[in-house]
Amino acid sequence: MFRFLTAGESHGPCLTIIVEGLPAGLTVEKTIIDADLRRRQGGYGRGGRMKIEKDEIRFLSGVRHGKTLGSPITMQIENRDWVNWEERMNAAPVEAEIDHVTRVRPGHADFTGAIKYGHNDVRNVIERSSSRETASRVAVGGLCRQFLAQFGIAVHSHVLSVVEVGYETLRPMTPDAYPESMWDVVEASPMRCADADLTEKMIARILEAKREGDTCGGVFEVVALGVPIGLGSFSQWDRRLSTRLGTAMMSIPSVKAMEIGAGFGTTRTTGSHVHDVLRRSEDDRWFHLSNNAGGIEGGITNGEPVVVRVGVKPIPTLAHPLPSVDIETKENIDQSRYERSDVCVVPAAGVVGEAMMTMVLAEALIEKYGGDSIDEMMKHYRS
Secondary structure: OOEEEEEOOOOOOEEEEEEEOOOEOOEOOHHHHHHHHHHHHOOOOOOOHHHHOOOOEEEEEOEEOOEEOOOOEEEEEEOHHHHHOOOOOOOOOOOOOOOOOOEOOOOOOHHHHHHHHOOOOOHHHHHHHOHHHHHHHHHHHHHHHHHHHOOOOEEEEEEEEEOOEEOOOOOOOOHHHOOHHHHHHHHHOOOOOOOHHHHHHHHHHHHHHHHOOOOEOEEEEEEEEOOOOOOOOOOOHHHOHHHHHHHHHHOOOOEEEEEEOOHHHHHHOOHHHHOOOEEEOOOOOEEEOOOOOOOEEOOEEOOOOEEEEEEEOOOOOOOOOOOEEEOOOOEEEOOOOOOOOOOEOHHHHHHHHHHHHHHHHHHHHHHHHOOOEHHHHHHHHHO
């Protein structure tokens, strides 16, 4: 079955990714993966690190002459900033005196990671808990995006809100609500938002927070179009596609909330206003009059767009740091610490959300239409 592993520290030499389970014979273009990596680095509110890194993948195994072999795929992303951190992050012992990081940031993994693993230098925690790891996931997502395209599935994301600035009403989630032209507008927006007026207001809100030494959270939506009926299962709790999507989205750093379809909105009305009426078209096609279920009923896809919305908290590295504790001296302190950081990561987080959606759907497709080669899978799919 499909699975992947990532390894590497934020300021180490590189990120390494191993992907297993994709069928043989899948045509893979490096440029598509690199384009997704660039999208992750974009979006208004990103910090100085994005000016240093020029992320692109290098295939080390599993791909030959542009096609997958069916064996494990290894990818590598170089960390260009490594040259500035080589002494501090060297795998071998160093003679130089290295300053320990002991002031923990509220809201980060600093405190919990240091206590769990017994570290007296928080650097050992933040290097792996850093969002830099999500570049690896986006690389895997770029592979899966090309796999899903064989089945006519496309995955997109867009930003719905930043802090209190956003759409006033829930957008419809039926197929005609997501025309191809919408995604062209989203990709051209510095906020990855389809509304030009909202884009300007979001940017103004981020600038306001930046002036105050603060950070901004928000909500993004991920949409999968062209998903067939029947992915996932109600037979066991962990085979439900809703379970897998929840796990995937909640694994993204800074994510604190997720809803499928109308989500919490369904709790504020009655069943007659919530459930999606099923119809059969004249051309012998199943469809629903609405999509409050977000494309999933009973843990199984129902043929409508799969729609999830994800809430991202403000990142914890503040230019005006909050009070905290020094874990070495055990003393309360007036300020934690500040490292080079972003002000808002919501547009970039949406790209990571896309990657997680593609992985969940890829796994479900392999499970349902399994085969050792892409040709074999396509035969099963068409039948």
